[in-house]
Amino acid sequence: MERKVSLAEIKTIAKLSKLSFSEQELANFSEDVNSVISHFEKLNRLDLQGVSPTSHISWGQPPLNPDEAVVWENRDWVLEQAPEVCGRLIVVPKIVEK
Amino acid sequence: MDNYYVTIGLEVHCQLLTTTKMFCRCKTDYFGKAPNTLVCPVCLGLPGSLPVLNEQALRLAILTAQALNCRILPRVVFHRKNYFYPDLPKGYQISQYDLPIGVEGKIEFDFKGNREAVRIKRVHAEEDAGKLVHEGLNLPFGCSGVDFNRCGIPLVEIVTEPDLHSPEEARECLVMLRNVVRYIGVSDGNMEEGSLRCDANVSVSPSPEKMGTKVEVKNMNSFRSVFRALRYEVDRQVELLEKGESLYQETRHWDEARGITLSARGKEEAEDYRYFPDPDLLPITLEDSFLKEIKAAISELPLTRKERLMIEHELPENEANILVQDKTLADFFEEALKEFNQPRLLCNWMLTEVLKNLNEAGIDITESKVSPQQLAELLRMIDKGEISGTIAKGVLEEMFTTGLDAREIVSKKGISLISNEKELEKVVLEVVEKNPQSVADYLSGKEKALHFLIGQVMKETKGQANPEIVKDILLKKLASEE
Structure with missing residues (x-):
């Protein structure tokens, strides 16, 4: 059965992502997201009873880092990429409202 | 207030004492460092970078769960907790969700003469976010500054069951949690410096059978503020119930200066983290031998x-x-x-x-x-x-x-005790002559007067007299006065 994503859900996701869109854009998203979802709906045709969800496609023990510091030399370059800096702080619009 | 049942649960974050961050090899000693100097593509969330778990962070998180008597789950799985905030460059925090490091533990402490046991719901590992600076030198109006030095620092989160029944008991429990993490060396547990942070869930109810409405209190930066905030919150909730008003589930921030909690409404409805397993981090299977080796390090608690x-x-x-x-x-x-x-x-x-x-x-x-x-x-x-x-x-x-x-x-x-009896006898005689009332008091059975007289001799000799010998001489002298 196909599940439709409502406009309200699209609006919630946009809000969670702190993004704003025009009504037209939201309507377009609704359409796009629904076509993506209906594509994946095809997977529901498979009988997956007894198969556990796959979150990772590789197995075995992953590598671990030793607890020894390595300095990244390009740290100043990052500041050059920021739209605005103040000293070494990256400047962003204030989002805390009291 | 006595007619209400108070229920409190704690959520404690401790910064783990590692040299490097949780998923990269930047140093963790950010305190007092220039902003954005302890950073790399991984903790900045730059595209293409991949996290690799720090083994020591894993060990310390397991050690914490073991010291709190938790059952350790056989696989370590990290989830992405998605939310957008400027201090979180990836757009998600790597945390744990349905499979934490440890579950079903307990912590014991003494409170008002009783041994209390509070159940530990879970212990999980996660990374810290960066820091937002709202005030400061030359920041443009309406702007904040971001410092990513703290981003990716390993934390362990300890969640208790709501087994606490007063602000005092909650404080004692928190003190014991702090002491335990210090004892096993996983964290320095310093609340003022932020290496130990505590949030609390508080509810009050007129009946022990029915739980009240849960309110989350955040932003408490010392043991004292945890106690004050909880006491304030309990009083506030009781007052509302007394007035016949209803409480609603919300998050409130403790305002230390004003001594009150303030509603942080508006944020809740946005809280939908859409957790999913982080595909960049493979689950780790914990071998028994590895767990045993870690547990062996638990010293006396x-x-x-x-x-x-x-x-x-x-x-x-x-x-x-x-x-x-x-x-x-x-x-x-x-x-x-x-x-x-x-x-x-x-x-x-x-x-x-x-x-x-x-x-x-x-x-x-x-x-x-x-x-x-x-x-x-x-x-x-x-x-x-x-x-x-x-x-x-x-x-x-x-x-x-x-x-x-x-x-x-x-x-x-040139300090030495005057043990020379001749010398001391002279002083004792003087003191006895100068204090006839005390001598009379002693003779009439007031033991305290003796201590006063010894004190006077000590004073005369500037503390250099041997008090035992002074006492002997005094007793002899007083006996002869009788």
Whole structure:
């Protein structure tokens, strides 16, 4: 059965992502997201009873880092990429409202 | 208020004592560092970078869960907790969700003469976010500054079940949690510096069968503020219920300066983290041998140590409790005890004179210039009658500033106990003559008067008289007055 994503859900996701869109854009998203979802709906045709969800496609023990510091030399370059800096702080619009 | 049942659960974050961050190899000692100097593509969330778990962070998180008697789950799985905030460059925090490191643990502590056991719901590992700076030098109006030095620092989150029933009990539980993480060396547990943070869920209900509405309180930065915030919140909720008003589930922030909690509404509805397993981090299967190796590192925990000090050294509970609050203080005590085996006397000196000197210098025992051996030597000198207790206090003060041995200070200053009876007899005679009332008091059976007279002799001799000999001479003299 196909599940439709409502406009309200699209609006919630946009809000969670702190993004704003025009009504037209939201309507377009609704359409796009629904076509993506209906594509994946095809997977529901498979009988997956007894198969556990796959979150990772590789197995075995992953590598671990030793607890020894390595300095990244390009740290100043990052500041050059920021739209605005103040000293070494990256400047962003204030989002805390009291 | 007595007609209400209070229910409190704690959520405690501790910064793990690793050298490097949780998923990259940047250093963790961000305190006082210039902003954005301890960063790399991984902790900045630059495209294409991949996280690799720090083995030591994993070990410390497991150790925490073990020390809290948790069942350790066989697989470690990390989830992405998605939310957008400027201090979180990836747009998600790597945390744990349905498979934490440990579950179903407990922590025990003594409260009002009872042994309390609070269940631990879960212990999980996660990374810290960066820091937003809202005020400061030359920041443009309406802007904040972001410092990513803290981003990716390993944390362990400890969640208790709602088993606490008063702000006082919650504080005691938190103190014990802090002591445990310090004892096992996973965190320095410093609330003021933010290496230990605490949120609390509080509810009140007129009936023990029915839980009240849960309110989450955040932003408490000291043990004192946790206690004050909880007490305020309990009172506030009871007051509303008394007025017949209803409570609703919400998050409130503690305002330390005003001493109140404020609703942080608006944020809740946005709280939908859409957790999913982080595909960049493979699950880790924990071998029994690995878990055993970690567990072997658990030293004696505070509660056990307190009991041992009470049994082995016959210390009163209160004193033993103060000693074990700080592992390094208890270590110092036991070290000194090896060379001066009078636990009660040593303990008294530790909790009065040693703590006083530390407080005055604003340092803790690990920074002290006086070693346990040096303190033991000073106490041996009193014990042997080489110096009086009064003199020793001054000597200890000097030891704290100079780091010299007691014996060196004593000989340098020419301090010695006057044990010469002839010399002391003269002083005793003078004191007796000057204080006829005290003599009469003593003779009429007031024991206290004797102490006063000994004190006068000590004063005359500037503390250098041997108090035992003074007492003997005085008693002889007073006996002859009868």
